[in-house]
Amino acid sequence: MDTKIIETPIEKHKVEVKLWLTGLDRRALRSVYVENAKIEMVGDKPEIKNISGSLVDKAEDKAIEIMVVSVDGNSEDIVKRILEMKDEDCDFVIKSINEITNEKKTI
Numbered sequence: 001m002d003t004k005i006i007e008t009p010i011e012k013h014k015v016e017v018k019l020w021l022t023g024l025d026r027r028a029l030r031s032v033y034v035e036n037a038k039i040e041m042v043g044d045k046p047e048i049k050n051i052s053g054s055l056v057d058k059a060e061d062k063a064i065e066i067m068v069v070s071v072d073g074n075s076e077d078i079v080k081r082i083l084e085m086k087d088e089d090c091d092f093v094i095k096s097i098n099e100i101t102n103e104k105k106t107i
């Protein structure tokens with residue numbers, strides 16, 4: 001597994017993140033959206049009709065779970081530990097993860 005260490009700007013946490021997604025990772029992230037949105041076909045195009053209010057939170061949690069290997073060398077309770085960081089640090093980690101997951105680097 002290829003990883004890199006990012007350092008949060010405020011409290012200087014060392015967060016180890018994966019450098020790429022696998023196909024299984026991509027499916028797990030996509031399933032969060034599919035499970036929390038009602039999609040209907042309008043003609044030959046899908047249209048989102050209803051989105052769960054917690055969709056973004058669930059998607060962020062899943063992305064953290066998949067992409068973060070450790071926080072300050074500890075791999076326990078990663079999602080909780082990221083979300084309990086100062087807001088600026090939490091946002092930094094989520095933005096860093098989104099940059100990786102949006103690149104669509106899958107194997």
